[in-house]
Each structure stands twice: as C-alpha cells, then as structure tokens.
Amino acid sequence: MAGIREIAEKAGVSISTVSNVLHHKNSASKETREKIFAIAQELGYEIPGERKEKNRTIVLNFSDFDTLYYLDILHGISDYAYAKGYSLLICTGENFPQYATSELCCG
16 A cells, blocks of 8 residues: 555655645645545555544443343443444343354454
8 A cells, every 4th residue: 555655756745745635734735635635546545534434333242131230331331332423232142152253243
C-alpha cells in the first residue's frame, strides 16, 4: 500500500501538503486537493476517516438469567453498546461455540 510520500511524489507536492489535504485541512487549492485524493485512491491509500467499517458486534456468553441483578447488568451493557453504535449478541453457555465461530460475530 502506498504512503503519503509516494502520493506527494506523484502529485508533485510536499508530504505536509498531502497530509494536510488527507486530514481535510483546507490549506491547498481545490485542484490540488482533488489531484491528491485521486492519486491516493489510485494507489490504494486508506484515507483517514474513510476506512472500511469493521464489525461492531459484541458477543456476551451469559448463562444466568435467573436473577434481576444480572439482568440489570445486561440492560446497562446493552444501553451503552447501542449508544456507541455496537450490536449486541447475547448467547447462552450452551450455544456460545456455535455463534463465536460464525461470520456474524467474528467477520
């Protein structure tokens, strides 16, 4: 994968200009910004903030649903996870190995 040095050489600009443009600091002309983004894409550079989203699933192996204490803990985890953009998969002890090896959890 290319780095900012290769992008700078190909674009004919300094490394700091490439860095500023890729971090969305408007210190270069529109033409230069477009040129740098095009070269970065051509070379397969992962632009900061535009990386592919990774799996955001949390798996809990939980077997004690008998008491309110543990259910309150699960509610707290659930509320926090969803607020931060995560999915939550709650497994019982018996089913955990089946889910843990699936694409859904480990993708």
